[in-house]
Amino acid sequence: MLRPLVCCLLLCLSPGLLSAAEQQQPNIVVILADDFGVGDIQAHYPENKIPTPYLDRLVKQGMSFTDAHSGSAVCTPTRYGLLTGRYAWRTRLQEWVIAAYEPPLIAADRLTFPGFLKSQGYTTACIGKWHLGWNWPGPQPSQMTEKRNGQWQLNWDFTKPISGGPVDRGFDYFFGVDLPNLPPFTFIENSRVFPQPTAKFQPDPAEGIVLPKAFTGAPAAPDWKMQEILPELTRRAVKYIEQQAAQQEPFFLYFSMTSPHEPVVPSPPFRGKSGIAPVADFVMETDWSAGQVIQAIDQAGLGENTVVIFTADNGHSHYTGWKDLIKAGHLPSGPYRGHKGDVWEGGHRVPLVVRWPGKVQAGSSSDQLICLTDLLATSADLLGTKLPATGAEDSLSFFPALQGKASDGSRTSVVNHSNFGEFAFRDGPWKLVYKLGERNLEKSRGKPTIAELYHLQSDIAEEQDLSQKHPERVRQMTADLQALIDRGSSRPDQQSQNDGQVEFKTTQKLRWAPVKD
Template structure:
């Protein structure tokens, strides 16, 4: 064979091999990955030891996730407290656009996600996914009873009424895109029992009596509330973990991709570590519970490995808000553990420690292991990111109004997310607005409480997070022009009903960021 023919065959062989490689890579990218979201409850941005080695609670499983995934260092929940943060995550929309202007959904209150509102699980189900939510819901149900679930000014006022636990409970997870649900609405709210799909799993035929042991932190108003026989708070997380593991193994046998939203109940109160973790930290029950949370994450990650689906499973770990301040925080600080890292504040606060959250994504051979990104990110962005990944397009103007895809960042491309600002919200209904340059304007209660502040103008402060991440120096007097610019930008985001370009949308109610709301529910 002469050199000309040899060169030709070598060239042909190399070309075919290249096409084969490209075809295989394309097939891998276009194959829909399984998606497992692990949402910890009240897990601080500083609670993963690999990211804050000076902190004192060991988290070996989350440390491994950090080594194998990409960590987003500037990630935030939509709100600094449970219900509104979960609304933002599942809808891709800021929570303060809804009637709920402060606090969380109380026991027996109605669904916060309105009928017809598109959700992340609905989008994925329409794209061919099996969808499941296991764990805490805390987004409301239509509870059956002599009265209806309703929006009350008095928090947990509906606990006084009688409810029919034998009938279906509508408006929950299965009404908003999940094929299957198992969990507890809120672990520290009645009824104290599990729910499966639309039914109470075990009838609450006995009454709760507060057990006196360190670490419970259950409101005394719930004493004598309905409870399932032999209900043990310390058994909630192990049971939910077992069911999440079982779901992964079950779905791994199907050719259909799956989306698992594992909404953990820890380390939220009732702080009730199981026997194997009680006292293990040597610090406090809350530290033990953080360790058990890490164990639970490890069980889910191990299940993915054992099922042989790791390479085609995207895992996302995050928290719904900052670490709680009233569950033995003093003991953590005394031990040298700082759950908010260098940031000011904790759960509920408009300060960074209230809404800056851990955010780690692992996807073998797609997301660079051990990588870190300083991309500004809100949990509302998960919706658009997964839609771009799965469908190759963006949400319409009628859905996920505050969601920006960060997929290019996740896949290591040079272009970043289109998110250039962030609106945050506190448990008291306070607002803040942040831009890419690190400037943050804050609208605070002018008085010591919400009740004394209602209807009054918010107190305004200004910070530069790039030079002052702990928010210690108010720069409002030094830079009034920056404050005025930020306020105008925030006003546009609020009044347009969307953060994205294109057609304007409408908020569900009138929203004022510069004035403290008159009531918890802003009803039209």
Template sequence: MAVKWIVFILVSISVSSLPAADQQRPNIVVILADDFGVGDIQAHYPQNKIPTPYLDRLVQQGISYTDAHSGSAVCTPTRYGLLTGRYSWRTRMQEWVVAAYEPPLITEDRPTLPGFLKEQGYRTACIGKWHLGWNWPGAQPSRMTEKRNGLWKLQWDFTKPIKGGPTARGFDYYFGVDLPNLPPFAFIENDRLTTQPTAGFQLDHSEGIVLPRGFVGAPTAPGWRMQKILPEITKRAVQYVHDQAQQASPFFLYFSMTSPHEPVVPSAKFRGKSGIAPIADFVMETDWSAGQVIKAIDQAGIAENTIVIFTADNGHSHYTGWDDLINAGHFPSGPYRGHKGDIWEGGHRVPLVVRWPNRIKPGSESHQMVCLTDLFATNAEIVGAELPSNGAEDSMSFLPSLLGKKSDQHRTSLVNHSNHGEFAYRDGPWKLVFKMSGRNLQQSRGKPTITELYHLDADIGEQKNLVKQRPKIVAQMTADFQKLIDQGSSRASQISANDTQVRFDTIQERRWAPAQK
């Protein structure tokens, strides 16, 4: 299993494969942890040091995927892939994430998982971190900029609705923050700030560590406390579950957590609880938060008609206390190389745990390759609906494996993307990496990538480069990868188009690539 985790709740099963009495559409809840390592669930890695009793129980009740991956090693692109079923590198964003006040990455005409489920009669909600861009009102429009966070000092009108966010991309309801370490520092409900950010952000080291020191003076709600973000969105998610359990129609909840991503701000009852470091305390609070949502499902009496999946958006962060964890004998990436941001397995291999009472064998394990883009197709099969012909290009259902059934129609290849825009292409156990040639991104821009080949079954730590010994495999995989790019889709029967020219043989010269002509 890998570094980052997400919790995801899905319910029911494909209508065609259930007895008539069981043909009830499931509730679907996604809990996406942020920078949560594969080694952070103690039930998967008992030798590791951070207690995670809630997630340990989920593991005992469900199935764990050992070869599950986010499409990217960082936040925004993974969220794009999860909600659209499409790799984010097919968009104009070729590296990093959406910065402060930049526009929506999901275009208005793009099918989304919540929008698709709404068409099937679901009520949909996103609670937590969005980080997919908005059209912020102001004297100037939100726009794509090469300078990272180059818009934050401009003037924006926070009294007006913010367009292009969750409620314009398929969700009926939204509450949360754009992300906890970018301005404006305030909660957003639907398309408006709940409190006007009339104060200026000031560092308060009593809050925690890895605070957003680059945004001192940024618009902030008066009395804003970062330690209250996770408890508040947890409370809201729990209440949503209880409220929706009283309704006749099914619901989809996407609980996008803000932890243990920076700022590392464990609340009072978790501060110092691990005995290791603040980041370990925050991992414990993340476990608690996910556990409260799962507990709410149980207490509301809807557990049997709800699938719970926990996973994460990428690997564990290396700059929030990594060395403290390693020195304590806790390995966030397990046996894998790398961490958040990397093209190596530790950057994008994520835990994926699914609970489905009376459907999934408790305490079971699957070695099937899965990508978080596959949640779209899996849900489509669960509700018995066809995928949209104009979307979900990189989504493949893993429903049979959830039910312990074998299927010829499953994922055998995979594309991963790093923070710096590097690519990796998987074909079964083989992984072909196209990495930067320079020591950093700026030195590598416009230069050819370096190709490396690894056989993961024999070398899970990616230590033995076989590119010179296996030239035929390199040539075939390179050709297959180029075909997948050119086709605009991973689905054999679908021909689509990328939003820009996509290159893996060189490192991109710009963060936002020109639109495809």
């Protein structure tokens, strides 16, 4: 198991390296794996069973953060937070994810990570999974619906451009999919669907497991193959890096992977390679894919001036072969409780490794508490500039930690959100959880949540609820969480507004909160 380091790290940095403003602007590459557990990099947990040689090499070359978290335990809200520097529960989306054909979650006028970097002279690209909504053209508009995937059987015009996606939210270029397990089953380049989904989707059991059978008959490209998605995205990302190597401008690449999220469809070279289960094969292919992108950076001669960040959107999925992994002795969540979707640590604690040769000490680690919303503020510090006064409400820089320094402005608290809309509030070693009051979400709607308190430093598995023993701490942390929600921002110098009414003492009645007056 990877051991956290306490306080400052010993880093060999000369004074000239500490001023990012004096350096040529570095390229920034963020690799975001999908449903990749905190325990899935073997270098961090050597006793685990899935080989990850490419990511193991990255760990040796960079700094690993042992207390890194996604803002949410599921896909869409984490992606929103990473790209905007704002917790997604501040939007109207209070649970689950963007469904098929729902509209953009990121407002057109909101500051975004790629938009900020464009203002600093960067070329920006998103390759992979978007899953943040589009304005799909058709006889009806894309709408926020309470029924999950309530629009997938409606008619849509795939011959027309789709707006509100990556190229309208700060990216110069996009190639990828909305997500691999929802229609339409085809690729999208910039704002165009290509190839056209003129066929009807038919799941092929030979491709893998956890296929989206519920969408049989949905629009699909002719001869659409699920197993070809990740290899094609990898080729595109490598090609983009090779093209940018010949350019003068710095670039930002957001490589948003589709694996090991379902459908679990390892391509032929990886089938059976783990000897454990298809999902373990897919984890190995995820490692390979990330490795191809990092190798492309090095082979293009860009390694010394490129910041590479590898992380994941949430914990490992529990329905794609979890029992097979546990039986084989592989613990996707390491020593932590829970998995994808959970308010527990296994739902939102994620691996995060940063490589920046000559600037970040190779083979080091940090126990600084960080959230994926912090990538935006950290990049601003890295460039020697400041974030705009508005936007990026929940982005706090961890640049001092990359330099091996302590900072008074470092994050000491974080809010995490579950698939069901449950809240967890971390304050130092303490974690306050407001979980569902009943056994399932539907029975809990409108009812009081249940507060539980854990001390992670002495109880990393979250086994001992201390709320009755420390009622004063529960009261103080509840008040602090309420204040953070009401202020609309985590940044100490900023006050903002949430888009809807945010509740944590009761379970929300609606997936989409009403617009706040």
